[in-house]
Amino acid sequence: MPDKIAETAAATDRLFAGAPVIPVLVIEDAEQAVPLAKALVAGGLPVLEITLRSAAALEAIRRIAQGVPEAVVGAGTVLNPAQFAAAQLAGARFVIAPGSTDSLYAAAKDTGLTFVPAVATASEIMRALDHGFSRLKFFPAESSGGMAALKSFGGPFPAVKFCPTGGISEANLAAYSALPNVFAAGGSWLAPKDRVAAGDWAGITAIAKKAVATAKGS
Numbered sequence: 001m002p003d004k005i006a007e008t009a010a011a012t013d014r015l016f017a018g019a020p021v022i023p024v025l026v027i028e029d030a031e032q033a034v035p036l037a038k039a040l041v042a043g044g045l046p047v048l049e050i051t052l053r054s055a056a057a058l059e060a061i062r063r064i065a066q067g068v069p070e071a072v073v074g075a076g077t078v079l080n081p082a083q084f085a086a087a088q089l090a091g092a093r094f095v096i097a098p099g100s101t102d103s104l105y106a107a108a109k110d111t112g113l114t115f116v117p118a119v120a121t122a123s124e125i126m127r128a129l130d131h132g133f134s135r136l137k138f139f140p141a142e143s144s145g146g147m148a149a150l151k152s153f154g155g156p157f158p159a160v161k162f163c164p165t166g167g168i169s170e171a172n173l174a175a176y177s178a179l180p181n182v183f184a185a186g187g188s189w190l191a192p193k194d195r196v197a198a199g200d201w202a203g204i205t206a207i208a209k210k211a212v213a214t215a216k217g218s
Ligand code: 3PG
Pocket: 024, 051, 077, 098, 139, 165, 166, 167, 168, 186, 187, 188, 189
């Protein structure tokens, strides 16, 4: 199992390399998908989580997968194996869930698609390790203990790395990103609803650039 954990971790690290921040996107209109993805990629954020919270989400994944090859598009808010399969069919290169269930672990194993389960407790981390996963979303980060919890997890789980999501913003991004067991931070602040609705792609690129600089501590 340790070899399997290392192998899965290396594959996930490769996919997310160069993306210190993962935008969590709710796309209501599939027409917005490609320009939004291009705006974020232009700002230095190639890894995009399209949440399956809107009717347009799967079509948005399809369009980005086909139209923005420089993006690494994945599905978020995946709650069950049917959504897992639909995301893969649409072209998602990874799946992120807000939690971690046996049925999603089974779907990940069946498909071989990169899967980032979410955890908020030590027992959930141990279960993820049992299933071979050590790259985990920490959700909801701020309300589950935030940075103090991540520092505490570093003791018993030195090889586990997290993507804190939920309550991350420009204000706390630098501090989260500086933690040794954080591989990226996720959040919805990179694509504010009003800017997406207005088609303010330049404004979104600027937010992304700022986040990259903040995450890198520059
Ligand atoms: C998620 O699904 O990961 C969260 O809704 C994102 O949380 P945020 O809106 O606080 O960034």
